[in-house]
Structures are given as structure tokens and as C-alpha cells.
Amino acid sequence: MSQYLIHFFAIFASSQQHDSLDTYLNIKSPYPSSHIMEYNILTSENFKTQKWSGGTTTELFIFPKSASYKKQNFQFRLSTAQVKIEKSDFSILPGISRKLMVLDGNIYLTHKKQYSKKLKKWDVDAFEGDWETSCQGKCTDFNLMTSASITGELSAIQIKKNLFVNPTIHENCTWFFMYIFSGKVSLNVNHILITIRKGDLLVIRAPTLLPFEIKTEENSELVFSEIIKIK
Structure with missing residues (x-):
């Protein structure tokens, strides 16, 4: 298996109370937000x-x-x-x-x-x-x-069909992103199975340490980002 992995970290400078992710994005999510892990999937119609x-x-x-x-x-x-x-x-x-x-x-x-x-x-x-x-x-x-006030790095992973990835989320993570450059993946978040396709962006705000598993439904190329609050 050919696999490329580069770690991505970005440092987030300030903490604050926030509205729900749907309210912040001002869009209606096709997937329900949750108090366990607040997430949304953005598609091409949400991008500028x-x-x-x-x-x-x-x-x-x-x-x-x-x-x-x-x-x-x-x-x-x-x-x-x-x-x-x-x-x-x-x-x-x-x-x-x-x-x-x-x-x-x-x-x-x-x-x-x-x-x-x-x-x-x-x-x-x-x-x-x-x-x-x-x-x-x-x-x-x-x-x-x-x-x-922010610093960051970029990351990507290329992985074949029907394999699994378990992203590690930093305990002080404020935002977590996954961009699907090619392919299609599925993952279980809050016990809900969701599918993310080419060109989509998974956005998770204030993620917990609750692990989630990504499965590639096709050969896929993924870009990850993690925004971490400075202590």
C-alpha cells in the first residue's frame, strides 16, 4: 500500500464561548449536531x-x-x-x-x-x-x-479502498477539519454513520477525545487540520 502521511497542527490563540456550529456557519446541516461532538459537512455550495x-x-x-x-x-x-x-x-x-x-x-x-x-x-x-x-x-x-497570533502546518494522507484511519485529536483541540481531495469516506460520529465525498469538508468544533474511525469507500486522498487552543 502506498501511503503518505504528514502531520498537521495549527495553534489557536484565544478561547471563547460559542454558538452551535450550525448557527456559526449560518447553514442548515443535513446531519444533526450533538452535544457529544459538534460537526457539520460543507459542500461546494457552501464555498466561495x-x-x-x-x-x-x-x-x-x-x-x-x-x-x-x-x-x-x-x-x-x-x-x-x-x-x-x-x-x-x-x-x-x-x-x-x-x-x-x-x-x-x-x-x-x-x-x-x-x-x-x-x-x-x-x-x-x-x-x-x-x-x-x-x-x-x-x-x-x-x-x-x-x-x-496563529501558527500551523498542513497534512495529507493517501489511502486505498476499504482501509481504516483513526485520527488522533489533541486534548486542547478547538477545530478539526478533513478535506476530501479525492475519493469517498464514511465515518461514525456520535454513533451516526455519515458519508463524505470528493470536495467536501468535515468541520468539527470543540471535539472531545471520543475517537472516531474513518473508512475509505474508494481510494482516497485526505487533508487534515487541527486547530489547538494555547493553554
């Missing part, structure tokens, strides 16, 4: 796609809810992007730290006065948003953007 100079970007999740990408007042943001032209320049984002993982394709990033790096599938590059960054090549990538 817009153009940038080199292609398109799709915002999967932003925190807090009132934040916006244009104002750059978010604590963290998860997104995917399509780089559709051979040579492009990344947007300048002062005060934002970035981590980019290639999900498909090959690119060559040049950070002016910093360094250059070739990235293939699953490779990650970490850089600052105020760097002058250019890209050669086309790809699909996954992005984590964080503010000064």
Missing part, C-alpha cells in the same frame, strides 16, 4: 470561489465568521486554489503567514530575495504573505493562511 491573477481560489473556511479575505482580518483561513497559467504572481498579504501544499501538478516558487523551491504532489512550502512570490507551472494546491 473567486478569481486571482493566476487562476481561481476557493475559500473553504475562515475564522472568525465576520472576517473577510479582502480585509485580511482573519485568524485562520483554509482554501484551495487552481493555478491555471504557466507563470503567475501571488497576491501580497502583509501580516499573513502562508503554507501551501501541492495536491496535483508541479510548480516552482520563487520568493524574491529569499529562496526558490520546486514543489510536487504533497510537498509543502511555508512563506510570508508580504514576500514577492512568483510561480512557474500549473497545479491544484491547498492553503493555510494564519495571522501573527
Whole structure:
């Protein structure tokens, strides 16, 4: 079995009381929230796609809810992007730290006065948003953007059909995400069997240490994220 595993951790800077996940997301979930583990599944109709100079970007999740990408007042943001032209320049984002993982394709990033790096599938590059960054090549990538008070990493796992994964959730975890880049998985959360398909994002807020098991219904490529509250 060919399997790639990179651990993902992000540090969340503040704690606060919160409404239910459905209220926060302002959507009606097809699955019931629970006091045991509060979760939701976001699909393409919940995401925001817009153009940038080199292609398109799709915002999967932003925190807090009132934040916006244009104002750059978010604590963290998860997104995917399509780089559709051979040579492009990344947007300048002062005060934002970035981590980019290639999900498909090959690119060559040049950070002016910093360094250059070739990235293939699953490779990650970490850089600052105020760097002058250019890209050669086309790809699909996954992005984590964080503010000064947050840090994070990206992760992915490639796993064959009919195998099981048991994510370990940190005891101080505030948010847990799983993005299905390809394939289809099922999992049991709060004794409810749910199915998550290609392009969907599983969002779990304030997860407990209650374990859950993921089963791949097809050959699958998954991206995980864990947001951890600083003590």
C-alpha cells in the first residue's frame, strides 16, 4: 500500500464561548449536531470561489465568521486554489503567514530575495504573505493562511479502498477539519454513520477525545487540520 502521511497542527490563540456550529456557519446541516461532538459537512455550495491573477481560489473556511479575505482580518483561513497559467504572481498579504501544499501538478516558487523551491504532489512550502512570490507551472494546491497570533502546518494522507484511519485529536483541540481531495469516506460520529465525498469538508468544533474511525469507500486522498487552543 502506498501511503503518505504528514502531520498537521495549527495553534489557536484565544478561547471563547460559542454558538452551535450550525448557527456559526449560518447553514442548515443535513446531519444533526450533538452535544457529544459538534460537526457539520460543507459542500461546494457552501464555498466561495473567486478569481486571482493566476487562476481561481476557493475559500473553504475562515475564522472568525465576520472576517473577510479582502480585509485580511482573519485568524485562520483554509482554501484551495487552481493555478491555471504557466507563470503567475501571488497576491501580497502583509501580516499573513502562508503554507501551501501541492495536491496535483508541479510548480516552482520563487520568493524574491529569499529562496526558490520546486514543489510536487504533497510537498509543502511555508512563506510570508508580504514576500514577492512568483510561480512557474500549473497545479491544484491547498492553503493555510494564519495571522501573527496563529501558527500551523498542513497534512495529507493517501489511502486505498476499504482501509481504516483513526485520527488522533489533541486534548486542547478547538477545530478539526478533513478535506476530501479525492475519493469517498464514511465515518461514525456520535454513533451516526455519515458519508463524505470528493470536495467536501468535515468541520468539527470543540471535539472531545471520543475517537472516531474513518473508512475509505474508494481510494482516497485526505487533508487534515487541527486547530489547538494555547493553554
